[in-house]
Amino acid sequence: MTGRNLNFKHRVAVVGAGLTLFRRRMLETPQELAWLAAKQALDEAGLTLKDIDCVVIGSAPDAFDGVHMKGEYLAEGAGGIHKPTVRVYVGGATGVFVPIAAWWHVASGLCKRVLAVAEEKMSHSAKPHPQYVFRYIWDPIVEKPLNPNLLWIFAMEMHRYMYRCKAKKEDIALVAVKNKRNACGHPSAQLCDPNIKVEDVLNSEVLVWPVNRLDVSPVSDGAAAVVLASEEEARRITDTPVWIKGIGWTLDTTHWTNRDLAYPEYVRRAAEMAYRMAGIDNPRRQIDVAEPYDPFDYKELHHMEGLGLAKKCEAPILTREGVTQRDGDLPINPSGGLLGVGNPIAAAGLMKVAEIFWQVRGEAGARQVKKPVYTGLAQAWGDLMQAGTVIVMGI
Amino acid sequence: MRVGIVGVGWFGFQPEVVDYSFREMMFKAAQRAYEDAGGLDPRSEVDAFVSCQEDFWEGISIADEFAPDPVGGAMKSVYTVAGDGLQCVGQAYMMIKSGLFDVVVVESHGKPSDVETLNEVIFTATDPISLRPLGLENVHALAALEARAYMSKFGVAEEHLEAVVEKAHKAGVKNQRAVYASPGKSRSATPVVAEPLREADVAKFVDAAVVVVLASERVAKRYNDTPVWVDGVWWSTEFSSLEFHDWAFPLHAREAADGAYTQAKIADPYKEVDFAEVDNRYSFKELQHIEALRLAPRGTAKDLLADGAFCPGGRLPVNLSGGALAEGVPFEVHGLARLSYAVGVMRGEIKADVDKAETAVVHSWRGIPTATSVAAVLRI
Amino acid sequence: MTKPKNPRGTPFEEVAFPVFEMPHVGKARYNYTTGWALGRFLAGLKEGKILGTVCKKCGRVFIPPRMYCSYCFREVDDWVEASGEGTVHTVVASYIEATRARAKEPKIVGVIKLDVPGYNFDDHFFPGVLHYICGASDEDVKNMKLFGARVRARFKPPGQRTGSITDIECFEVVKP
Numbered sequence: 001m002t003g004r005n006l007n008f009k010h011r012v013a014v015v016g017a018g019l020t021l022f023r024r025r026m027l028e029t030p031q032e033l034a035w036l037a038a039k040q041a042l043d044e045a046g047l048t049l050k051d052i053d054c055v056v057i058g059s060a061p062d063a064f065d066g067v068h069m070k071g072e073y074l075a076e077g078a079g080g081i082h083k084p085t086v087r088v089y090v091g092g093a094t095g096v097f098v099p100i101a102a103w104w105h106v107a108s109g110l111c112k113r114v115l116a117v118a119e120e121k122m123s124h125s126a127k128p129h130p131q132y133v134f135r136y137i138w139d140p141i142v143e144k145p146l147n148p149n150l151l152w153i154f155a156m157e158m159h160r161y162m163y164r165c166k167a168k169k170e171d172i173a174l175v176a177v178k179n180k181r182n183a184c185g186h187p188s189a190q191l192c193d194p195n196i197k198v199e200d201v202l203n204s205e206v207l208v209w210p211v212n213r214l215d216v217s218p219v220s221d222g223a224a225a226v227v228l229a230s231e232e233e234a235r236r237i238t239d240t241p242v243w244i245k246g247i248g249w250t251l252d253t254t255h256w257t258n259r260d261l262a263y264p265e266y267v268r269r270a271a272e273m274a275y276r277m278a279g280i281d282n283p284r285r286q287i288d289v290a291e292p293y294d295p296f297d298y299k300e301l302h303h304m305e306g307l308g309l310a311k312k313c314e315a316p317i318l319t320r321e322g323v324t325q326r327d328g329d330l331p332i333n334p335s336g337g338l339l340g341v342g343n344p345i346a347a348a349g350l351m352k353v354a355e356i357f358w359q360v361r362g363e364a365g366a367r368q369v370k371k372p373v374y375t376g377l378a379q380a381w382g383d384l385m386q387a388g389t390v391i392v393m394g395i
Numbered sequence: 396m397r398v399g400i401v402g403v404g405w406f407g408f409q410p411e412v413v414d415y416s417f418r419e420m421m422f423k424a425a426q427r428a429y430e431d432a433g434g435l436d437p438r439s440e441v442d443a444f445v446s447c448q449e450d451f452w453e454g455i456s457i458a459d460e461f462a463p464d465p466v467g468g469a470m471k472s473v474y475t476v477a478g479d480g481l482q483c484v485g486q487a488y489m490m491i492k493s494g495l496f497d498v499v500v501v502e503s504h505g506k507p508s509d510v511e512t513l514n515e516v517i518f519t520a521t522d523p524i525s526l527r528p529l530g531l532e533n534v535h536a537l538a539a540l541e542a543r544a545y546m547s548k549f550g551v552a553e554e555h556l557e558a559v560v561e562k563a564h565k566a567g568v569k570n571q572r573a574v575y576a577s578p579g580k581s582r583s584a585t586p587v588v589a590e591p592l593r594e595a596d597v598a599k600f601v602d603a604a605v606v607v608v609l610a611s612e613r614v615a616k617r618y619n620d621t622p623v624w625v626d627g628v629w630w631s632t633e634f635s636s637l638e639f640h641d642w643a644f645p646l647h648a649r650e651a652a653d654g655a656y657t658q659a660k661i662a663d664p665y666k667e668v669d670f671a672e673v674d675n676r677y678s679f680k681e682l683q684h685i686e687a688l689r690l691a692p693r694g695t696a697k698d699l700l701a702d703g704a705f706c707p708g709g710r711l712p713v714n715l716s717g718g719a720l721a722e723g724v725p726f727e728v729h730g731l732a733r734l735s736y737a738v739g740v741m742r743g744e745i746k747a748d749v750d751k752a753e754t755a756v757v758h759s760w761r762g763i764p765t766a767t768s769v770a771a772v773l774r775i
Numbered sequence: 776m777t778k779p780k781n782p783r784g785t786p787f788e789e790v791a792f793p794v795f796e797m798p799h800v801g802k803a804r805y806n807y808t809t810g811w812a813l814g815r816f817l818a819g820l821k822e823g824k825i826l827g828t829v830c831k832k833c834g835r836v837f838i839p840p841r842m843y844c845s846y847c848f849r850e851v852d853d854w855v856e857a858s859g860e861g862t863v864h865t866v867v868a869s870y871i872e873a874t875r876a877r878a879k880e881p882k883i884v885g886v887i888k889l890d891v892p893g894y895n896f897d898d899h900f901f902p903g904v905l906h907y908i909c910g911a912s913d914e915d916v917k918n919m920k921l922f923g924a925r926v927r928a929r930f931k932p933p934g935q936r937t938g939s940i941t942d943i944e945c946f947e948v949v950k951p
Contacts, residue, residue, distance in 0.1 A: 010493060019779040023786035029524070031635065036783045044778075055632075061456040062477075066799060068451035068519040071477045072765045076635035082650060085632040085767070086486065087477040091457040097474060101486065107493035110658075129875035136456035140807045141817070142839045142940045143905055147873045152884055152905075155867035163865070163922050188782040209868040209881075209916055222784070247495075251463045251473035253845050257886045257903040258837070261865060269470060277495070358778040365777025383460040415842075416810025422843045429848075437848050454805030464841070467848035511804040519801055527799055 010107035013234035013241030014099065014393065015227050016045030017354035022190045022222035022342030025123040030065050030223075031077030034119040037223035037347070038079055045227045045237050047113065052227075054111035055080040057087040058098035058118035060345035060382075063133045064125045078117035078225075090251065091137075091382030092295065094118060095224070095349015096389040100247045102228045112233050119223035120344035130219045137384065139254070151216070155208040157261040157385060158298040162210060164262035165313035167301070169210055173201035174319050175297035176214055176339050182326065183340025185366030188351070190220055190342035201297075217295045220342035224350035226357065242360045245375065246280070246392035248273030256385045267306030267379065270388035275308075278392040280375075283308045284330065287392070288373045289359050291352035293381040294337040303379055304332060306388065331369040334359065349380030349389070356393050398491045399615040399622030400773070402432025402608030403735045408572035408722060411508035412602040417453070420604040421465035421504050428500070428606035429467075432618040435498075435608060437467025442496040444468040446475045447483040447503035451516050452726045454509060466502050466606065478630075479503075479759045480605065481730030481769035485628045487609045497614045501607045505726030507600035521764050522636060535597055535677075537637065537763045539589035542679045544642035546591065549694035551682060553591055557582045558700055559678040560595045563714060566707055567721025569747075570736070575599055576721040582678075596678040601723025605731035623738045624774045627661070629654025633766035640766040645680075648687035648758060648768040655756070656689070659772035664689040669751045670711060670740065672733035674760040674768075675718035684758055685713055688770065707748035715740060715747045730759030730769055741775045812840045815854070821938040823930045825857040827891065827902050836891050838902030857902065859928040861889040861946065864903060866921045868913035881913040887926055887946050906940070910948035925949040 018040025020026070020033050028036065034057075042048060057078045062070040071087025078085070088094065088101045095118050102116040125133045134150035161167060180196045183189035196214075204214040234241035250273070252266040253259070271283070280286045292303035301315035309330060310318050318324055324332035335341055335355040338348045356376035358364045375394035381387060404427025406412075406420050415423065429435045437444075446462040455461065459475035462468065476483050480503035487499035510516055517534045521527050531537070545551060560582045567576025575598075585594035608618065615622040631650035634640040640647075652664070661667045671690060675681035682696040690711055691699050699705060705713040716722060716736040719729060737755045739745035758770045809817060812828060816839055819826035828851035829836045830844035836855055837844075844851055866885030872878050889902045896902070908926060915921050926946035936942040 017779070019782045021782050021784035021786060023784065025787055027785040027787050033784065040779065040782070062450045063456050066519070066523060066801065068516060069449055069477065069761070069765060072520065072632065072761070072767060073522065073635050075632045075767075080632045080635075082631065082633055082646070084485075084630045084651075084654065086482055086630065088486075089457075089475045089477050090459055101474075104486075104489045104493040104495070107495070108489035109492060110489055131873075131875045133456065135873050136450075136454070137460065139839075140455060140805070141809055141813050145939050145941050146884075146905065146907070148884070148905065149869060149871055149873045149875070151871070152867060152869055155869070156865045156884075156886060159867055159916075159919075160865035163919060185777065187777065187779055207869075207871050209870070209913060211867075249472050249474065250470060251459070251468065253464050253469040254461050255464070255837075255839070255841075255845075257839075257905050259900055260898045261886075266470060273472065354779070363776055363778045367777065383457055386460060386463075413808065414811060414814075416808045416813060419810045419812065419842050425848075438846065451803060454803065454807065464845040465843060467845075469845040506808065509805050509808055511806055512802045515802040519803065523799055 011231040012103050012106040012228055012244045014244065014357050015229045015234050015237045015241050016041045017226045017357045018044060019188045019351055019354060020223045022188050022220045022344055024219060026221040030074055030119055030121045033121060033221065033223040034074050034077035034117050037225040038115055038117050041225035041227050047227065049079045052079055052113050052115045054105045054114045055083050055085040056098050056102045056105060056114060056116045057085060058094040058346040059087065060091055060094055060120055061133065063136055064120060064122050064130065066124050074119060079115045090387045090389060092345050093349065093380040093382035093387035093389040094346040096353060096378050096380035096391050097249060098350055099226055099228060099353055099391055100249060100389060103244050103247055106228055106230050112230050114228045115225065116228060117223065117225040118346040118350040120346050121221045122219045122344060123221050151208040151211055153385065154296050155211045158296065159210050160261045161298055161302055167316045169202060170198055171316040171320055172298045172301065173198045175300045176201045178325060179294060179333050179337040179339040182334055183336025186336045186341050189336055189340055190218055191340050215297050217338035217343035220344040222342055222344035222347045224347045224354055226350065226353060240361045242357050242393050242395060244391060244393055246274035246278030249389040252386040254384060261385060263312060264302055264306035264388065266386060267303055267388035270390045271307045274390040274392050287375055287377050288371060289331045289334060289369050289376045291333055291335060291355050291378040293349065293379055294333055294339050295343055297339060300333060303381065307379060327370040334367045334369050352378040353391060360393060360395055397612040398488050398625045399610055399612060400607055400625060400738055401610045401615050401619035401622050402428045402435060403738050404428030404431055405603065405605045405735055407603035408574060409602055410574060417504050417506045418461060418465045421502060424604035424606045425466040428608055432608045435618055437500065441498050441500050443472040443490060444500045444502065445483040445486050447478055447480045447727045448475060449477050449727060451519060452505060466500060479727050479730040479761050479769055481734065481759045481771055482630055484607065484771060485630055485769060488625055488628045491609060491611045497611045499609050501609065503728040503731050504604035505728045506602045507726060508602050517763065526637065533589055534763050535592060536589045538677045539592045541642050542591055545679055545683055548643045551697050555697035556596055556678040559681045560720065562706055563675060563717045563720035566715055567717025570716045570721060573717045573721035574601060575723050576717050592677065598676040598719040598724050601725050603725035603728050603732065605728050605735050607731060621742060621775065623741050625771055626774050627655035627658030627772040630769040637764050645683050645687050645768060647766050648684050651768040651770040652688040655770040655772045661772060667754060668711060668756050669754050670715060670749045671713045671756045672716060672737045673713060673758040675714055675720050676724050676762060678720065681714065681718065688756055688758060712749045715749060733757045733759055737773055741773060812842045816840050817938040820942040821936045825859060825889065825928060827855050827857060829853050829855050835900060836894055836902045838889055838904060855891050857889045857891050861887040861926055863908065863921050863924045863926060864888045866908060866916055868916040883908045883911050883916060906943060907945040909945035
């Protein structure tokens, strides 16, 4: 990768963001969900679809919405009408990858104002339960015949992390408690619970030990959108464009049974790529607020360490000490994360990007973190413990 | 700062690749591409990898899980685009133009022979509420509707489709990987698939993998003495709902081509383009796409074809490879199949009956039921 | 001001009012080509053997096997055979089926790091498979006793093997 003065030559900013509600079941079709989020993002930026020249769509497995070539289906709702439209895809990491792809749409000089939309409708999928759709993510030859449930893989990673770091379920559950409480400040949130306690998490239904039901984020329908613009355009659109300072992503080997799951190396590499571009060498000090992906509570800890925001095995300690609360020294997931706001796979990651956008602009209201925010980070994860996508934004 | 193609590799182009899984096909195509790029080492010399595939073609959800290892991308910057291979070229083009990446590898693979219920899978791409309940047993009916609209609007007759089929198979015989080329094939002797389309009008499917290595002008010569420059690439989606898209003319192909021509500073394509590789997975589509790419005024492609303008040796040969009708459609690899053939002709590696091969336009659609096209302008 | 302002969308409960649903049962059926590497792997399982491939350049052994080394990007050099014994790398107890329904009995599953005679592996990269673990209870999982435990592959009787990963019934905990 070339390391030239990219931040001076091609500055790209986020100038608007929008979200729908995140709920277990929504009446709107996938296209309608995409439209609602896109419209809100455009409204915030004071733009209409006519002003947009390129569209980037993100949506995870087609099997959820039940439409093959889902990108074509979503195009209309996402503004891809007589426009260059592309759908990018890295499983769950898609939500943060969408603005990464949108970044080079602008930085290449080919597009000036890009609409990036992520949508997921998990309620469409097969009865009895959307989890069943996940059976197709496995290796069809050496894994699917064993009838695995998606949660197995997470539980295995969580258990390995607990083993190596001597982390206890009580400490990990603190993340679920923090995020589900944080979510009460989020207008889109599916699972706000202002009174939830660690005991509630530990006493919830055991699904795949060590994962209990409240350790996991819910199944959700929802959409999110952001508008990106070149420097010249951004200054015409808003007084506070939030600049994209660094992008990074990595996809590790398919073969997750061949590596140690205790540390997300793929997140580390993705973060390094983004940090180098953003000129960050001490993330713990230089990142003011972070939204790491939290489909499970232990994942927030796992990712904090991969991002270099905590030393290996240190994240549970920081959490216990309150460092990651909204009024703490390193607020983590002030939005309420996936655990609190909801997990419509691709839209969840973009929700986190929107959160950083609003935090940097001081518009997160009830969720605004106490310390001043100049630089924030959003990270998503996906596939078979493989994908890490990272975006660093700030002013 | 230009973007160049410095390595191309392909594997398969067989009705069924029996001995190798799709992952192994990807590896073989990648090996060849990296050899072609002067022995490029993907582990240390590639900045990013882009894979073009769709879950339902693979039979695997989150198909990008399987993308990294076979192309040398394990623990590297790899992602998937759910679109035709040329869309991946478009992304790689932007990535390199941004200045952040120097070498980007594009990959696409298709193994239609693994899919048992192809008609149903294609049909799953239609709108679940407005179209799916119709329960079409033959998705080609949707293409037949477009054919009727085009043919009646512009006075195109079945004999003109016959001419396209004949040209495709004659040219395809010279293309070593055109497994389906059968010269002397009489279109009217084949059974009707969906009127007015006959079996000869509809391309079959084929297993294949293609890998393309793109590099910035700054480093291209390290890998190849004669890069083929991508001077323009653009794509467009017309509409999601088939009901609203233009049935008679592929506006998406026009929009994609115009974008590519603008970037390549081509004002008069018919004069400035030497040859073209366009999507002809349905015979009438070749005529439509020729017109959409401004290589003939609307409705006149059939006449210029009859005059020999688009035949090998003609003024502007279209589909010297025979196109999808002769090679088959390897799902999303199609655009890369067209591109790799064009590159071969431009480099002189493929002997083709064309006077000048310095500027080419390459185009791909995505098939029924999409209204999306990608077009690229190549120069050497 | 708290963003997002008035996020839109219409949530609904299971069937609060008659909701117009368009059921569609897809028919997407596939026949996955196993290819050179996995084809031989499955044939090996039918014979009661766990096979892998080795890249002599970096020394990595791949189980499940592949034709190429992901790290050197070259074809592998040779086939090797695992001994059938291994160590539990990580393990869980599943109380639910793939469909999310409650299972009648907890299933113990994990990643087994496999022994290959003549090779040593660290925890960073090793030949390993996902499989069921038998001879252990969910209590053994909860108190983490199974981490690092020695296990041995238990194959189905030869007549019942079909050339599938399920030819191995489970990895059985080796009693001292």
